[in-house]
Amino acid sequence: AQSVTQPDIHITVSEGASLELRCNYSYGATPYLFWYVQSPGQGLQLLLKYFSGDTLVQGIKGFEAEFKRSQSSFNLRKPSVHWSDAAEYFCAVGILTGGGNKLTFGTGTQLKVEL
Amino acid sequence: GAGVSQSPSNKVTEKGKDVELRCDPISGHTALYWYRQSLGQGLEFLIYFQGNSAPDKSGLPSDRFSAERTGGSVSTLTIQRTQQEDSAVYLCASSPTRAGAVYSPLHFGNGTRLTVT
Numbered sequence: 001a002q003s004v005t006q007p008d009i010h011i012t013v014s015e016g017a018s019l020e021l022r023c024n025y026s027y028g029a030t031p032y033l034f035w036y037v038q039s040p041g042q043g044l045q046l047l048l049k050y051f052s053g054d055t056l057v058q059g060i061k062g063f064e065a066e067f068k069r070s071q072s073s074f075n076l077r078k079p080s081v082h083w084s085d086a087a088e089y090f091c092a093v094g095i096l097t098g099g100g101n102k103l104t105f106g107t108g109t110q111l112k113v114e115l
Numbered sequence: 116g117a118g119v120s121q122s123p124s125n126k127v128t129e130k131g132k133d134v135e136l137r138c139d140p141i142s143g144h145t146a147l148y149w150y151r152q153s154l155g156q157g158l159e160f161l162i163y164f165q166g167n168s169a170p171d172k173s174g175l176p177s178d179r180f181s182a183e184r185t186g187g188s189v190s191t192l193t194i195q196r197t198q199q200e201d202s203a204v205y206l207c208a209s210s211p212t213r214a215g216a217v218y219s220p221l222h223f224g225n226g227t228r229l230t231v232t
Binding site (some may be wrong): 006009041042043044045046090092101102103104105106107108 | 118119139148150155156157158159160163171208209212219220221223224225226
């Protein structure tokens with residue numbers, strides 16, 4: 001069965017600093033990988049996704065993620081964090097189920113941004 | 116346009132009571148998912164509906180949990196004889212899945228926060 005590990009429960013960065021959130025996955029086939037963000041009182045929003053091709057994917061809000069098969073990782077990065085980026089971030093791996101996609105999520109990383 | 120709507124947004128119930136949580140997906144979305152978000156546990160898949168196919172119930176944690184989707188639209192998640200460990204945020208998502216499509220984006224609702232006292 002597939003699984004996702006986000007080793008950092010909480011991360012604090014200063015506004016303007018760079019950010020990297022770690023994600024490791026376990027899946028027997030080519031994974032479909034996702035990063036979602038959940039802001040306080042908001043639903044989950046898709047930041048970016050990886051299916052195939054270029055291993056560096058760009059997302060919304062200036063985020064990017066790099067797929068490294070050798071490390072089974074899909075880390076999320078942002079060069080300069082804004083205070084509005086404070087939220088909880090979830091990495092997920094997807095499998096196809098009869099045309100749909102069922103996601104397995106990590107436990108999330110809570111990001112705090114210091115001004 | 117309207118997104119995925121869940122009601123109620125908050126529900127407090129006493130242990131042992133039954134609760135029903137409702138999800139209105141985006142119009143035209145054929146796939147519907149329920150997830151549970153517990154503190155420190157991330158999001159846990161519960162059940163998946165796709166069109167008229169039999170639902171994937173592999174994530175339901177016990178037989179106290181059930182869900183149905185009427186007319187391919189609105190879904191209700193029912194928890195019978197609630198326990199304190201059922202306290203969580205229950206999220207619904209829908210997707211415009213098309214036959215043969217590799218992937219369709221999930222659109223999440225804001226969830227129902229269930230507290231069992």
